[in-house]
Amino acid sequence: xxxxxxxxxxxxxxxxxxxxxxxxxxCGAWNTLVAEGAAAxxxxxxxxxxxxxxxxxxxxxxxxRLASGVAEFDRVTGGGLVRGSVLLxxxxxxxxxxxxxxxxxxxxxxxxxxxxxxSGEEAxxxxxxxxxRLGLAEAAVELAAETAVxxxxxxxxxxxxxxxxxxxxxxxxxxxxxxSAPGTVTQVRGSAGELIRFAKRTxxxxxxxxxxxxxxxxxxxxxxxxMVDAVLSFEGEGSQQFRILRAIKNRFGPTDEIGVFxxxxxxxxxxxxxxxxxxxxxxxxxxGTAVFAGIEGTRPLxxxxxxxxxxxxxxxxxxxxxxxxPSRLSMVLAVLEAHCGVRLSGYDVxxxxxxxxxxxxxxxDVAAAAALVSSLAHSSLPADAVYFGEVSLSGAVRPVAxxxxxxxxxxxxxxxxxxxxxxxxxxxxEGFALSTIATLTELVADIVRDGKPPLRRVGRQDNE
Ligand code: TYD
Ligand code: MG
Numbered sequence: 001x002x003x004x005x006x007x008x009x010x011x012x013x014x015x016x017x018x019x020x021x022x023x024x025x026x027c028g029a030w031n032t033l034v035a036e037g038a039a040a041x042x043x044x045x046x047x048x049x050x051x052x053x054x055x056x057x058x059x060x061x062x063x064x065r066l067a068s069g070v071a072e073f074d075r076v077t078g079g080g081l082v083r084g085s086v087l088l089x090x091x092x093x094x095x096x097x098x099x100x101x102x103x104x105x106x107x108x109x110x111x112x113x114x115x116x117x118x119s120g121e122e123a124x125x126x127x128x129x130x131x132x133r134l135g136l137a138e139a140a141v142e143l144a145a146e147t148a149v150x151x152x153x154x155x156x157x158x159x160x161x162x163x164x165x166x167x168x169x170x171x172x173x174x175x176x177x178x179x180s181a182p183g184t185v186t187q188v189r190g191s192a193g194e195l196i197r198f199a200k201r202t203x204x205x206x207x208x209x210x211x212x213x214x215x216x217x218x219x220x221x222x223x224x225x226x227m228v229d230a231v232l233s234f235e236g237e238g239s240q241q242f243r244i245l246r247a248i249k250n251r252f253g254p255t256d257e258i259g260v261f262x263x264x265x266x267x268x269x270x271x272x273x274x275x276x277x278x279x280x281x282x283x284x285x286x287x288g289t290a291v292f293a294g295i296e297g298t299r300p301l302x303x304x305x306x307x308x309x310x311x312x313x314x315x316x317x318x319x320x321x322x323x324x325x326p327s328r329l330s331m332v333l334a335v336l337e338a339h340c341g342v343r344l345s346g347y348d349v350x351x352x353x354x355x356x357x358x359x360x361x362x363x364x365d366v367a368a369a370a371a372l373v374s375s376l377a378h379s380s381l382p383a384d385a386v387y388f389g390e391v392s393l394s395g396a397v398r399p400v401a402x403x404x405x406x407x408x409x410x411x412x413x414x415x416x417x418x419x420x421x422x423x424x425x426x427x428x429x430e431g432f433a434l435s436t437i438a439t440l441t442e443l444v445a446d447i448v449r450d451g452k453p454p455l456r457r458v459g460r461q462d463n464e
Pocket of ligand 2: 099
């Protein structure tokens with residue numbers, strides 16, 4: 001006997017509940033519960049089927065990983081797609097997911113692999129039009145506009161299975177095994193499950209596209225995050241041309257690598273040296289900007305950190321930060337106040353990482369502090385200097401990993417000096433000046449020495 005009951009599923013987090021409610025108990029989102037036919041809950045018991053257990057030390061004949069040739073994509077996936085793996089590519093609508101994947105599919109096809117691109121959103125003619133615009137009209141990618149998962153699996157199970165299958169997007173797919181409407185959490189999960197089974201059975205690498213909106217309103221592709229092998233996110237500021245591909249989860253590779261692309265009139269171009277791009281529009285010599293020599297994954301990356309410190313008109317001053325961790329900003333501000341005599345309680349503080357980049361490294365502490373003090377003191381930092389170092393709560397500047405790589409990248413891009421932790425003293429490349437600092441106080445003293453007006457007159461309580 002099959003018991004069928006009405007079930008309410010949150011379209012934001014996927015939690016199921018037996019009653020409808022205005023607010024999801026699990027994630028707190030409002031008005032996201034939708035009735036979905038519950039799947040069969042009881043089944044006739046059956047005897048267990050015997051299956052083969054294999055030793056771990058087995059032999060796999062084919063290459064486990066296939067590189068696409070799109071270097072930035074391969075870098076983020078950890079060297080290419082693993083056979084039979086399923087990858088979810090999330091991102092805002094219009095960010096360039098379809099563009100990226102048709103380019104990746106074309107790259108695989110160029111390498112002699114069978115690549116199939118299934119669009120549930122666009123007609124074949126539209127996909128073809130885009131490929132023409134990208135100069136890929138001749139690529140041997142196989143196209144279809146289809147949304148029924150069973151049909152897709154049946155079609156691709158004939159003959160030699162493809163090496164790459166792109167599903168654009170998982171939200172448009174539907175499977176007969178589930179009763180609810182396409183786009184609902186249950187359908188997204190059911191369809192993904194079917195496609196994952198197909199991938200494991202045939203060895204095809206599958207890429208699922210998932211739209212994510214900022215407020216998470218669309219049935220979240222998040223609900224399949226735990227089912228897939230890797231989750232990549234494609235990000236960028238609408239107004240800017242940079243697009244950053246980032247791994248959020250990767251069962252077969254690193255999660256700290258980023259791939260950088262530039263959206264141009266003829267598609268996405270790979271950016272092999274992102275530092276050049278991120279620094280290209282730098283305003284030299286304006287107070288409040290510092291260049292941070294960072295590391296993203298295995299690659300050094302120079303990026304500008306901008307700060308604005310301005311007297312506040314509010315009771316509680318504003319602290320806003322884009323591209324960096326707000327709690328690290330609070331910590332740096334607290335250290336500046338407590339150990340360096342920099343009064344910030346009367347000021348609004350804004351911090352921005354240029355180029356739409358997001359930095360997670362504590363090594364950015366010193367660069368952020370330099371930008372903040374520079375803005376407060378109206379004292380611009382030397383245009384040829386880079387900054388890095390972690391700040392501890394005691395105000396000490398601590399060493400960070402990969403100093404040599406950071407300095408080498410800075411030198412390559414024409415910088416002549418760096419303000420760094422003391423431990424970095426021995427790592428300077430030839431012809432490169434280092435000023436080492438042991439504490440944040442030393443940094444502040446260096447910056448305000450020629451600042452106007454003097455720092456001590458800037459604080460609200462300090463007016464003599
Ligand atoms: P698209 O790949 O369709 O985004 P998604 O699949 O993530 O929704 O990209 C859409 C945007 O990219 C659109 O605003 C136009 C822009 N674009 C270019 O600037 N140049 C191009 O060559 C292409 C194909 C798109
Ligand atoms: Mg698209």
